[in-house]
Amino acid sequence: MQDESDRDPLLVAVDELRRGVDGLRLPLDVAGVSDARDVRQQLVEQLDDYVLPRLRALDAPLLAVVGGSTGAGKSTLVNSVVGAPLSASGVLRPTTRSPVLVHHPDDAAAFADPRVLPSLRRVTGDAGSVDSVDAAGADGAAITAVRLAASDALPAGLALLDAPDIDSVVTANRVLAAQLMAAADLWIFVTTAARYADAVPWDLLLDASERGASVAIVLDRVPPEAMNEVRLHLAQMLRERGLKSSPLFTIAESAVDDAGLLDPEVVRPVRSWLVALAKDAQARQVVVRRTLNGILQTLPLRIEALTAAAEDQDAARKALAHAAAEAYGEAREAIVDGLSDGSMLRGEVLARWQEFVGTGEMLRSLEARVGRIRDRVVAAVKGRPAPEVDLEVALQTGVESLVTGEAELAAANAWQRWRHLDGGAVLVAAHPELDSASADLHERTARATRDWQGFVLELVGSEGSDRRTTARMLSYGVNGLGVLLMLVVFSHTAGLSGAEVGIAGGTALLAQRLLEAVFGDQAVRGLAAQARADLLTRCDILLADERARYDLALSEVEPGPGADDLRKALANVEGAR
Structure with a gap:
């Protein structure tokens, strides 16, 4: 893996911007400050989790984050693509309680490096490892670790990250899901025939579209008799929302085996596309460049929001300082009068x-x-x-x-x-x-x-x-x-x-x-x-x-x-x- 020099002008400039955004404090509760704090936090996380790591290593393995609504079948899809139950799934909500990153063994060093997702510590072991040490989920504790799982079923150059539910009942899961999707080179959005029109996922899809992110959609659990109708409707919605170039895969409703895996033939189109992407360095670079440039293009609007918030803070501070000065100025005038x-x-x-x-x-x-x-x-x-x-x-x-x-x-x-x-x-x-x-x-x-x-x-x-x-x-x-x-x-x-x-x-x-x-x-x-x-x-x-x-x-x-x-x-x- 060839890292670009830290002296790269763009890397230096983005790192300087990141320090400025991270150093910005919005302590005064003025109008709109809550939204500005969210923008600041999300921008720092995205710069840390994706932009800076990617600029430091443009040829690093592609990270595809598999995200979607509760019960959409994300973990089942990941497990079926690699042919092994590496990501735990279940009937309890939330079904995905902690993120699992599946990678080729040759790419282990790339993802063990804290350069990628620096806020999450690494855990290895079986599917219960993260749950046992992180205890996120039912009690709502913040998720602080990602489990790394090596698999020869994935070619080198591509990793799949099974993310928590975007609409989880647990706030920590929703927050991490959004953070992980913002850190992805490619977002694989999994939805179902029953829920593909839900508002929450579409809000995230629109956000991805606006920032130029690379997105693929997997329509899961589609009744065979409704396949054409649902697929056509979803394709129309994607066109209307600026996502017409996003690959769309459909998976018919089908049973899983004793290991919780779908029939290999059912997931073959998804797996074939991912394997081809992993083996094509030029195609991977297209995905990386598109997502990276898309994020960089959003910086002016996001920084504009933060500069406006900084100016509001400055105005509020000046007003508060003036109020105190005015009160004590009046006291001084009263003392002068009283003395004379x-x-x-x-x-x-x-x-x-x-x-x-x-x-x-x-x-x-x-x-x-x-x-x-x-x-x-x-x-x-x-x-x-x-x-x-x-x-x-x-x-x-x-x-x-x-x-x-x-x-x-x-x-x-x-x-x-x-x-x-x-x-x-x-x-x-x-x-x-x-x-x-x-x-x-x-x-x-x-x-x-x-x-x-x-x-x-x-x-x-x-x-x-x-x-x-x-x-x-x-x-x-x-x-x-x-x-x-x-x-x-x-x-x-x-x-x-x-x-x-x-x-x-x-x-x-x-x-x-x-x-x-x-x-x-x-x-x-x-x-x-x-x-x-x-x-x-x-x-x-x-x-x-x-x-x-x-x-x-x-x-x-x-x-x-x-x-x-x-x-x-x-x-x-x-x-x-």
């Missing part, structure tokens, strides 16, 4: 501020009494540190509440949006924890807020290192000035109304005036901008970490090669043909 609309200066913060500088009456006479207020601040810093600490804690608590609240809302919003997007339902079911913020968010937010407050104090200390401001700064204290700067960061009053605007605005204005008295107005604006930018950066990091949980869930369903990769691989195959 003055709402941080209400409630506990306002109460602690009034303890820090005095009563609200001071705010109403700000312009005239800045000097005296400064004195009150200095006295408070030097003599009563508690109000300052309380104010700092109140600010910290306010920031934490704002950030954690918006992060919780973002998680809930993103989770709900994913539930209603293509592919999202399975993801949220697999990750129920995504409907709320991380368990340690509060702790991380508290740490980030404390770090920010430390940064603000460093800013103030750095700005006060100038000898011209050192004395004034020392009269207030770094902590006191730092708290004032934090208040200025939250100085805008949009969103407040009525008395709250006056109080919050006055609070921020007073803090700003006190800072300006120490550093000057230009420096205060710069300090406030730096402090605000740093706080938003820390909030962005917290939100990014929260959103990353959604990104991680998406990364677990990576699609593999994309549509462009598949199109490129297909173009290489088309160019090499």
Whole structure:
């Protein structure tokens, strides 16, 4: 047997395409994905089972798969052609429980090689060997082995594979039957006079016709009195469905001997045709080339279906990623508003501020009494540190509440949006924890807020290192000035109304005036901008970490090669043909 070089351009291109198809992942449950997954699986199996092995060895023995409906007489036909009961048959359904490959002894190495039907392990022995080790059939277990049976009755160059029933009550049998037929150089379809018009086999015959496969039909168990009528009707159906060139054999209804074999004369036409095919190398190549080219011609449509599915997956992933980004983007906007609309200066913060500088009456006479207020601040810093600490804690608590609240809302919003997007339902079911913020968010937010407050104090200390401001700064204290700067960061009053605007605005204005008295107005604006930018950066990091949980869930369903990769691989195959 002469193998073609692995450097053959067509073989290399098909192998590359096979890797691309096998690497394609369709994990998201979008519309049509089930059909696309079937196309992908069937294509990988056919490339593995037939196209690549055949390209590697164009002159290898011809594999004829005998397939058909339950009880059509496939095993009986195979046994009768070789003149020995090599493939077990019976009255129980399914009658053929595992595949049996009959070959000439000289071809044993060709079929023992995992190059052919690589997904099935090889078993040798009597007719019960596979059933005893594979136990497929009644319990529905997947079939994982094929039994090899050598016979001198078949000439070298041709093997017959008795496949499970295409309409078996066992799903595993039907799946394997379809896989084996897709791996055949030649499909010998066996049907009966009573069932030749059934829908299931005709669906497979039409599929074979559309992909240019070589097919022969055996019409079995035909009552002699109905032979002409049934044969003519079947021949007409074959012509109408593009299979008029397929050989058609008829076997009259007849008894079998004690070994379960038909009279040799009954199967002589089928056997003679198979023997002649096996002995004619050129005829075998015609069958091989026709089937191989037929499969290659189907690749564009099949790859088109897969590229469309890959694009649907990509669109779904982008929609899911956008939904999460949008939810956390809205949270970021809400945090920005909350940090700048003055709402941080209400409630506990306002109460602690009034303890820090005095009563609200001071705010109403700000312009005239800045000097005296400064004195009150200095006295408070030097003599009563508690109000300052309380104010700092109140600010910290306010920031934490704002950030954690918006992060919780973002998680809930993103989770709900994913539930209603293509592919999202399975993801949220697999990750129920995504409907709320991380368990340690509060702790991380508290740490980030404390770090920010430390940064603000460093800013103030750095700005006060100038000898011209050192004395004034020392009269207030770094902590006191730092708290004032934090208040200025939250100085805008949009969103407040009525008395709250006056109080919050006055609070921020007073803090700003006190800072300006120490550093000057230009420096205060710069300090406030730096402090605000740093706080938003820390909030962005917290939100990014929260959103990353959604990104991680998406990364677990990576699609593999994309549509462009598949199109490129297909173009290489088309160019090499």
